[in-house]
Amino acid sequence: MNEKQPFLTVRDLSYRYEDGTLALENVNLTLDDGDFVALIGQNGSGKTTLSKCLNGLFKPTEGTVMVDELDTRKTSITKMAVRVGYIFQNPDHQLFNGSVWEEIAYGPKNIELPEEETRERVEEAARVVGLDPETFEKPPFFLPKGIRQRVAIASILALRPRIIIVDEPTTGQDRRQALEIMNFLVRLHEERDHIIVFITHDMPIVSQYAKRIVLMGEGHVLADGPTAEVFAQPDKLEETFVEPPQITQLAQAVEDLGFDPGTLLVEEMVERYRELKG
């Protein structure tokens, strides 16, 4: 009976909003070390509601969410915040302090860390996201959006949550900026062992970065598995208004010629073409 539990376990979770809308129904899910997950599905499929159940902001209507052996229904938001961090799509929904320093220190102070440790954590978080200490005294609102986003991320990192959920990190970014953000999440994952969950509609980003996909549709988990496996199920994707990236669609259209329907990257496709061409 000493088997290690996953860090996070969702069991038979349903969530109903006050107006009666059933946003999640019978969701089962685990998250553990090594996970780098894309949470995808059409607008309104329950992705954001699920995220807010994972960090305890929403309590299950039915079922349970266990994080680090704590039941979210019986655990304070503060205790949850040091375990599951949620980064808003729009950094301005999250920033409210008078200076960058205060913004990042807000979480550590709130969990009543001693001043010395608060300082260490702020400096560390700022370093990880590449914030110049010169910005510490500035009000966050007047900084460029890219910097505001870093401040928002740093303020979450300062709490050192094992799981970091990022809501649409690449929306409104051009491709170069999107890759920078994703590479940053990879570094957090690889060098600091964070479990990453990102919500997105950008399927090429999913195929390039996610190890695993959780596919949501109308409040249900429609598929959950390795990225290539989920993308190889076009019917399930269509159910929730998602389609695989173009290169995967091409591979699926010519599967009969010997291409792998789970092809994720252009390079894989080129390589397979060369093999087939002989």
Next chain:
Amino acid sequence: MTTAVRFENYSWRYSRTKEQALKEINLEIEEGLLVGVIGPNGSGKTTLAYSMNGLIPNQYNGIRKGSVKIYDEEVTEMDQAQLCQQVGLVFSDPEAQFTAMTVEDEVVFGMENMGLTYQEIEERLDWVVPLTDIEELMEKPPYEVSGGQKQRVALASVLSMRPPVLMLDEPTSMLDPIGRRRIFDVLGRLKREYQSTIIIVEHSLENLIPLADLMVLVYEGEVLLVDETEPFFQKLDYLMEHHIYPPGVLEFFHHLKKSGDYPEASALPESVGEGEKQLRRLLENKA
């Protein structure tokens, strides 16, 4: 051919910045074309859009040089009401344009301001509401509907004014892939059935490429490349050097071309269907 939009030696510098946001732009857009404007963030795409509907210079301080004409009339010579009817702008952040308490009022607002008759408004609603698929939302407050729905409401409220030039600034940034395709379906119908001139600033190229007649690359305040869509994307190395990432099918065939597996003179396929056809030809020829 009638020219809908003409930039001549046009430059703009915002008063708070040192660098010009747009430098010596020369660009002509013929009536009835669907034009894709692409380039990294900060390259001047939105400034270009605002320069067409008068938000620049009317709402921003700065230094303007050269000229921007809509149907041969200088933008600075027209009043804002006239301009809004000439050039409809759909913002990337739809909330920036919402003012009303219900979606229906939001869509009707522009038409009322144009002084349209009740009957005309009804007729246009019957056209635009199903076109943008917002029937279900009409009674709701616009700020309470989802991101994708907001973008469709914003589009409907601008379309209903039937501007001869429609300008969309990243109209699908918040949408799921199929919602994105639906917006592009609407734009395709507008182009085919109403010969509207449509200019779209967009990062997501998969849907844009099959519809666009003309492509414009804006980079660091300059228009670096203007061409018809097909020859434009044949210059893929150049585009990638300027941080434009093509959709997978195009990139795949670009690789094949470079390695000599795909004929140098042939156009690169732009859609999954076309890619499939070419790939079958290449591999079945071998057998």
